[in-house]
Amino acid sequence: MPRLMTFFMTHGPVIAGLSLLLASGCRPAMESEFVTGEAVKTLDEQLRQAVAAIVLERSGTPSLPKRLSDPDASKLDVQHGRDLYNRYCQQCHGVSGDGKGVAAPFLYPRPRDYRKGIFKFTSTPYGNRPRRDDLLRTLRRGIPGTSMPSFKLHAKRDLEALVDYVLLLTQRGELETRLALEAEFEEEIDPEAVPGLVTEVLSRWNAAERAEVHPLTNEPPFLTEAHVAAGREAFLSKGCSKCHGEDGRGMTKDNIGKDTWGYTTKAADLTSGLLHGGSEPLDIYRRIVSGINGTPMPGFKSSLEKEPETIWNLVAYVLHVSGQRRAGTIPTPGIFSMVTPESAKSDASDASASSAAE
Numbered sequence: 310m311p312r313l314m315t316f317f318m319t320h321g322p323v324i325a326g327l328s329l330l331l332a333s334g335c336r337p338a339m340e341s342e343f344v345t346g347e348a349v350k351t352l353d354e355q356l357r358q359a360v361a362a363i364v365l366e367r368s369g370t371p372s373l374p375k376r377l378s379d380p381d382a383s384k385l386d387v388q389h390g391r392d393l394y395n396r397y398c399q400q401c402h403g404v405s406g407d408g409k410g411v412a413a414p415f416l417y418p419r420p421r422d423y424r425k426g427i428f429k430f431t432s433t434p435y436g437n438r439p440r441r442d443d444l445l446r447t448l449r450r451g452i453p454g455t456s457m458p459s460f461k462l463h464a465k466r467d468l469e470a471l472v473d474y475v476l477l478l479t480q481r482g483e484l485e486t487r488l489a490l491e492a493e494f495e496e497e498i499d500p501e502a503v504p505g506l507v508t509e510v511l512s513r514w515n516a517a518e519r520a521e522v523h524p525l526t527n528e529p530p531f532l533t534e535a536h537v538a539a540g541r542e543a544f545l546s547k548g549c550s551k552c553h554g555e556d557g558r559g560m561t562k563d564n565i566g567k568d569t570w571g572y573t574t575k576a577a578d579l580t581s582g583l584l585h586g587g588s589e590p591l592d593i594y595r596r597i598v599s600g601i602n603g604t605p606m607p608g609f610k611s612s613l614e615k616e617p618e619t620i621w622n623l624v625a626y627v628l629h630v631s632g633q634r635r636a637g638t639i640p641t642p643g644i645f646s647m648v649t650p651e652s653a654k655s656d657a658s659d660a661s662a663s664s665a666a667e
């Protein structure tokens with residue numbers, strides 16, 4: 310059968326790939342277990358097992374997941390959230406919510422690892438957990454400028470179930486880390502201490518619900534040229550330009566840092582027109598006042614609360630800068646300019662124009 314042989318020799322890899330896809334049902338195969346977190350791995354075997362047993366008891370398995378915050382929730386509801394998650398989120402965020410889905414290595418920024426309980430786009434003060442509404446907003450809106458899609462076409466009930474499942478994975482991760490700390494410190498886990506540790510995890514979430522940041526002064530009815538000009542001045546004098554550059558493009562020397570998840574991050578290019586945390590004035594206001602958890606973007610609450618109008622001026626300036634690309638008035642790039650055929654051409658014509666003027 311020489312013909313068949315040649316067919317396999319040329320199409321072998323394709324067939325192998327296809328059968329792999331078929332075997333996995335075209336979706337990545339679902340791992341049957343939650344993965345153990347890094348914090349637990351350094352413990353000795355006995356402690357590791359003790360932590361695993363408690364996490365299993367409190368949070369269940371992917372086939373029978375349990376909510377830490379509501380162990381009596383209907384199994385069907387929890388499983389509905391899990392099914393949606395495994396269908397729409399797991400390829401990026403991972404079965405355990407560790408941000409290590411099959412697509413994750415190819416994405417920047419990386420999908421969120423929920424297990425630290427740290428979220429970027431919150432309506433709460435720096436260092437706080439998000440409110441439930443913040444997670445819902447992220448699902449509806451997605452994170453513009455990143456691979457995190459918008460799920461706004463899903464029914465409200467499904468979005469609520471997804472948020473519950475994200476919370477389940479997050480709190481499972483938080484409990485595991487908290488137990489690992491306890492085990493390392495005490496060299497044992499006293500079963501009587503467990504309810505207290507669970508309460509500790511949950512109380513941060515309850516506190517966040519009551520910690521919404523409201524603007525110190527009302528939003529001006531119109532953000533005018535005057536606000537933009539004052540905002541630019543504050544942008545230069547309050548240290549924003551140190552990271553974001555005078556032109557808001559980032560690409561400064563101080564711009565690169567690490568985020569809390571261990572990945573390199575850089576100050577947002579505010580001219581991109583795609584503000585990750587949302588483009589409503591209130592979204593930007595909260596980014597400036599509360600910073601962005603887990604990243605080098607600091608909160609400016611203490612330095613700006615005595616001049617609250619400056620915060621709205623900065624909002625006006627950020628909005629102005631972020632609209633420039635669309636308006637076609639993008640500033641010429643700073644020191645680390647990227648040379649594109651377009652910019653090379655305009656640089657060349659600028660140069661000839663200025664030499665002609667001399």
Ligand code: HEC
Nearest residue numbers: 397398401418419420421428429430447452455456457471
């Ligand atoms: C194609 C990949 C991808 C898919 C699919 C995806 N996400 Fe994300 N998600 C991301 C990325 C990337 C980020 C981080 C963006 C950043 O750091 O700015 C993220 C961040 C998040 C955050 C954190 C927001 C914050 O404030 O820190 C939540 C919550 C979230 N995703 C939930 C979900 C849920 C629920 C689903 C499924 C319904 C989902 N994601 C599907 C890529 C994805």
Ligand code: HEC
Nearest residue numbers: 548549552574575576577584585586596601604605606623
């Ligand atoms: C120490 C460096 C640093 C300083 C100082 C700084 N930022 Fe940032 N900023 C960042 C980083 C890093 C990010 C991106 C965080 C992320 O999402 O990973 C960011 C993000 C932002 C965002 C969100 C952009 C988006 O996509 O939604 C806004 C708005 C912003 N900064 C405004 C400001 C303003 C205004 C100031 C001054 C009052 C300032 N920043 C000072 C580092 C800095």
